Amino acid sequence: MSRPQAGDEADFAALFHRYKDLVYRTAFLILGDQGEAEDALQEVFLLVYTHLPSFDPGRAAFTTWLHRITVNHCLNRRRHRDRRNRFPPPDPADTSDADPEAQYLDREQAERVHRAVGRLSRAQRAVVVLRYFHGLSYAEISRVLDIPLGTVKSRLNLALRTLGRELAPTDRRVPAQSLRPREEHRP
Amino acid sequence: MNCHEVTTHLVAYLDGELSQSEKQVIRDHLRGCRRCQDQVTELLEVRRLVTRSLARRAAHVSAPTGAWEHLRDRLRPRQPHGLCDRLQHRLRLPRWWPVLAALLLATSAVGTLQLSAPAALRNLGQVVGAWWDGARQPGFADRGMQSMTILKPAYLPPSRGTVLSGMVSEDSARSVSQTYLAPDWFVQIRQISPTTDWRLPAGRTVRVLGQQAVLVSGGKVKLARLVMPEGFHPGTPLFSPEVTYSEAKQLVFVLHGTRVEILSDLPEEELLRVASSLTAGVP
Numbered sequence: 001m002s003r004p005q006a007g008d009e010a011d012f013a014a015l016f017h018r019y020k021d022l023v024y025r026t027a028f029l030i031l032g033d034q035g036e037a038e039d040a041l042q043e044v045f046l047l048v049y050t051h052l053p054s055f056d057p058g059r060a061a062f063t064t065w066l067h068r069i070t071v072n073h074c075l076n077r078r079r080h081r082d083r084r085n086r087f088p089p090p091d092p093a094d095t096s097d098a099d100p101e102a103q104y105l106d107r108e109q110a111e112r113v114h115r116a117v118g119r120l121s122r123a124q125r126a127v128v129v130l131r132y133f134h135g136l137s138y139a140e141i142s143r144v145l146d147i148p149l150g151t152v153k154s155r156l157n158l159a160l161r162t163l164g165r166e167l168a169p170t171d172r173r174v175p176a177q178s179l180r181p182r183e184e185h186r187p
Numbered sequence: 188m189n190c191h192e193v194t195t196h197l198v199a200y201l202d203g204e205l206s207q208s209e210k211q212v213i214r215d216h217l218r219g220c221r222r223c224q225d226q227v228t229e230l231l232e233v234r235r236l237v238t239r240s241l242a243r244r245a246a247h248v249s250a251p252t253g254a255w256e257h258l259r260d261r262l263r264p265r266q267p268h269g270l271c272d273r274l275q276h277r278l279r280l281p282r283w284w285p286v287l288a289a290l291l292l293a294t295s296a297v298g299t300l301q302l303s304a305p306a307a308l309r310n311l312g313q314v315v316g317a318w319w320d321g322a323r324q325p326g327f328a329d330r331g332m333q334s335m336t337i338l339k340p341a342y343l344p345p346s347r348g349t350v351l352s353g354m355v356s357e358d359s360a361r362s363v364s365q366t367y368l369a370p371d372w373f374v375q376i377r378q379i380s381p382t383t384d385w386r387l388p389a390g391r392t393v394r395v396l397g398q399q400a401v402l403v404s405g406g407k408v409k410l411a412r413l414v415m416p417e418g419f420h421p422g423t424p425l426f427s428p429e430v431t432y433s434e435a436k437q438l439v440f441v442l443h444g445t446r447v448e449i450l451s452d453l454p455e456e457e458l459l460r461v462a463s464s465l466t467a468g469v470p
Contacts, residue, residue, distance in 0.1 A: 017255065021250050023250075025248060029244065029245060034248060041251075042257060042258055046258070109236065129241065132237050132241055133245060137204070138199070138202070153196075156199070157195060157199065160198050160230055160233050161198075164230060
């Protein structure tokens, strides 16, 4: 990609508009709060603007570089925030299905998954977002987070197993058999 | 490969991140292991839930409108506004430079400068001198400075080097101190508003500007010796204060509705000459 130089406002505006949602959504998924994500969006692009002259397209794709700045910034922000409050609940507006029952079930499930993701460690949450939201390969995640490939693999393995344990109890409270229609006893 | 080894690779297996040979090993194990098959089923469901949840959550949010305008304002170089900003901009000072200046001029510990680099003295003098000049600018002076007539000495003794000067308001703006630092002497002039104690200390009575004044001599004053690093320039780590003690005199009197305290290590004659030259120097 052609990269704008810091100071070229029109080019930087184009770059911002192209990548703002990517950064914002990543920040939102890691931080779990829209206000925090808005702050992160600003701060990440200030960092991008500052460090753009040192970005080397020969060493990494721009999106990899942008992911790295975004995730690292969010993890640093999150460290501060962790001391103040817990991972907040998802917004009620998250589910918008027309069917109220499906909406309720979706919301319940979304909340459980969201809470479970929020309880992951920062490092695990980052790899989960990069893999299962952005669809990055393990090698790409390794480059973004600057960690060995084996670490990506073990973090994802641990994260999914943790999520499996967190999400399992509710599912298992209602065995599949209990959902089958009972045979009525006829005298 | 046993069950334990297989489970550590299952997520990567499902993500398609294993080599062909690794995949084959896992497949062979799964064919004969119901327990690991169950794990695959569970992990597939977790992957599905997480992927769906993240996508749904993200789909409902987007960067707020006005984000670019906000960012653009932060990217544009801030136009210097007010004296402090102009000084900071012109001299390329760190944002906390007024703190530096206030430290330098802290009136409880009058400083002398031991400079190894002459350029450092010039730079620092420029900063502090500019700050002093700025004190006369409308809007710079704080409430304390505005509420009293600031006295400025028309006479200062000759010095072997640059005289640094600065002004600071203290005690919740109830007093204002000017400090003049020379390599071989210092003078601190402190003006205190009428809300504080008006009693003069015990000492020898003298006349200054037609007023009764008290000269207290023989006391010790704490000096903070500021050691400037080699190649100092504004913005670099600054100095390490060394506290020393020196003979000093204090002259106290009341003028223009303020209590004036002059602290100095000048000879008595010079001190009285400085005090007698005080005029309303700053509007």
